Amino acid sequence: MRQIMLDTETTGLDPSRGHRVVELACVEMVNRTLTGRHLHLYLNPDRDSDPEALAIHGLTTEFLSEHPRFEDVAHQLVDYVKDAEVIIHNAAFDTKFLNAELNRIGLPAFDTLCAKVTDSLLHARELHPGKRNSLDALCERYGISNAHRTLHGALLDSELLADVWIAMTRGQDALLMDFEDEGGMDSNGVRIERFDASVLKVLWANPEEIRQHEDYLAGLDKASGGPCLWRAAAA
Template structure:
């Protein structure tokens, strides 16, 4: 399964009023493992960031002035996310900005290029009703260090969200990053061959343990008013 954890930074809060995307960060997960095949780009929004947004991400107009415009990275982004499940925290926010950028270019909406969208904010609210479920709060809840997160950054936030997502969905609090080429898995016969039967240690029950087991069976017989199935004699060996 290929999943892409995505985050954006923007010039403000409302794409309808002309706010634009200035940064996109994506982290690829395949079969619940980070692959290192990330996507990260800064974008020239052709406008200034609002004061409140600038305080959050710290990406100045001067810094972004020589970065590509969204039209210059749109095809690369679409190719990267194509057919994947995309995981976003508070998905309606990011999707609204992505759709606005695609609309400017006459392209179909973002969802039409991918398999599906998973909103981790919705998941978190279902798992932790009535509690704070921001990315920072979830990092604290699942023991994921975000001490290096002074300002918001799309790639850093996507990396943190990947850890949060795996923690929420399978209780895994850390990730194994495997950048090496996977080796072919050993087949069943090879695995069995590595554990010779003669090396297996079998511990037989002693007299006290057998007596305790018999007492337990007697108790079960009394409760069911009959003989429990564990009284059955094993079939003789051939």
């Protein structure tokens, strides 16, 4: 299973007002493992960024003027996303811009170029209704460090999204699955073989380990002023 985490930076908020994509990044995962095969492009938009957008991504007109235009590298994007599920945080925003760029050069809509577009923001809202579900908020919720994120950058945000996506969907990695047959498929179409717990080796505690455990429970009893939960349960 091939999945692509995608993010863009733009000159503004609305492509219908002439705003353009200035940075595009894709991070590849195969079977939920990062491959290191990234696509990262800076793009010359032939215009200035709005001050608000510039404050977010920091990509100046002078810097971007030294990079190719979208039409010069569009084939790289088309080839890269082919047959993959593309995961985007707030997909409506990015696909709106990508569709405008593709339409400008006579190419079809973005969702026709890949196997599927998945909005990780919608997925997060289903998991955490009523809570903040920005990429920063999800990083904090799942214990993913984004301390190095001072400005928004498409590549960094794609890499963070990959970590967040794995954390949000980690239930798909469970080893103990209850299937009627010899295996099954998770929600992403990956086959999971039936797990036979009888093959696990049992390691019994030795006398010294048992003694240390009893000493630890005795310390808990003393600290709590009575039998700890483990002793109470045993009784």
